[in-house]
Amino acid sequence: MIVAVAGMWAAAPRTGGNLMLLSQPGFCSGFELDSSVWAILRWRTPLRYAGVFVLVLALVAHWVSLRRDREPIGRAVARVSAVAILLVHGSGALTLALEVGVDRYCRVSLHELNVLRGVWVFLSADAALALAGLCALAAVRVPRHRLRRLVGKPWIRRGAAGVAAGGLLCFLPVADLATGPVTGREACGSEEPLALRNELGFLCNARRVFASMPDHLLLAYGRRQCAAYPHMRVDISFIVPICPAAARQWDTELAAEEAEIEQREKTNQAACDRSRHRPLIRAVTVAHERMWSETGLEVFEDHTETSDDDPFLQYGLVGSTRGRMAIGVSAESQICLSVETYRRRPPVEVKAWDKVIELGYESPGGDMVIVDPMAGPGGLPNLAYSGKGHYRVRVHYREPVWAADLPQHILVMVFPGDSRRTIAHKA
Known part of the structure; x- marks a missing residue:
């Protein structure tokens, strides 16, 4: 004890x-x-x-x-x-x-x-x-003689035989330990598994979770979950390729989601078009783009000629060092971005903007392109229209309309200037 x-x-x-x-x-x-x-x-x-x-x-x-x-x-x-x-x-x-x-x-x-x-x-x-x-x-x-006497009783022997027989009957039907072929995801090629509404599509999709389960066991498990639909114990996407009822629900939800995204894109584009800036003086270049960004917008020229310092966002909006510029944005809203370049300093506009910050920028390579660093080059033009040298950059920012789920707006004006002073026209 x-x-x-x-x-x-x-x-x-x-x-x-x-x-x-x-x-x-x-x-x-x-x-x-x-x-x-x-x-x-x-x-x-x-x-x-x-x-x-x-x-x-x-x-x-x-x-x-x-x-x-x-x-x-x-x-x-x-x-x-x-x-x-x-x-x-x-x-x-x-x-x-x-x-x-x-x-x-x-x-x-x-x-x-x-x-x-x-x-x-x-x-x-x-x-x-x-x-x-x-x-x-x-x-x-119990002492041995008592134990032998107990085990020797007929009802004990009959009970043990019954338990052994019952155990064999219960476990033999499920004792199939034989393995079988395993279809790898490479068998699907470039096809999206959920687009293949057959056993091959199911196997390819299920291999994301069950890497080495034999095909016949995996299909049996999938059919069992399909039979239990809509009370299955797996995510609906797991059984879509071999379960028509689940596939119908999946397609309906996917179509509704795509329609919602398309409507939101149209609404955001209409908001960008309505608020598009009209230059007060003649501009050299005007471009517009609608985008998402999780990390902010950035100008990053040839790293061999660029400062190693990270740009400090002044007033939470914009900052620059030699060859680098960063613009802070909200990652939860789309961006209506407009860029304009001028031969001379444009008039200051603060009405309808929440922030207007002007600062200097030095371009060591004449490659001043605003991009989302996570997405790579977009369709915006090079703003260093005079090649490498010094420029003034004026960044305008308007916050998104959260209640209506409308995008944020950014207007970037680039014009000649050697000053490195930062001016907060509106902050």
Whole structure:
């Protein structure tokens, strides 16, 4: 009994969570059993902390019963405690049998993890607990002559034979451990798997999650989820290629989403067109572009001739160093961007703008193109119309209309000037 208590205490910090390594919620029978019934018993009853308190109680009860010549009482308490420990904390073998024998997906998951390593991970934390329970049972074991007399009874032999026969009948139908061909994603070529409404499309799509499950097992699992539609236990995209009902829902939702995006694009383009700037003096170049940017807009010329300093965004809008310029934008709204170049300084316009900042920029290579650094070159022209040298840049910014989901506006004016002074016309 003392050995059993020591084993339980050593294993206490390691109990719980073994099944998570081999199975996923919503897929495996053993995981669901372990995370429901056993989890409640482990953590919300006296059986928590690997049941060490219950086993100590059994040890004390057995010792007191021996001292008072009431051995059957102590033996009964110890047996009940040990059986409870084995059921609740030593359930690894039971749940492993469920995973391997009942649910084919979990069997394949175990195979993918390497069977020996998977079984060890599955059972290692429960091994000490099961051993402790068995030690407790051994400590209060029945003398051999009584045990032989009990086992020799006819009803025990008939019951054991019935259990063995029932186990064979239950597990033989699902004992097909044969592997089969595995279709790789390369078999789909450049086709989008969800566009192939057949078994090949399903296999190619499912290989994103199940890399080595045999085709026949994977198809059986997919058809089982399709039969359960709309109460399947996987994402709808998983079964779209082989499930017509799911495919219809998928296509309907996709069409609605595309229509919504198209309508939003038209609304944003109309907002850009309505607010398009009209130069007050003759411009050399005028260009417009509608874009998204998650990191802001940037000018970055030849790195061999560009400063290593990062541009500091003055007034949260614009900053520049030699060969580099950065413009801050909101990543949650589209941008209506307009660029204009002039031969002479244009009039200052602040009406209808939230910020207007003017600063100097030195172009070492005459390649002043505003781009989204994450997207690469766009369709905007080179603003260094006179080649390399010094320019003045005036950046205008208007915030998006969040309530109407309308884009933000940026107007960049470039004109000659050697000054490096930053001027906040409106900030």
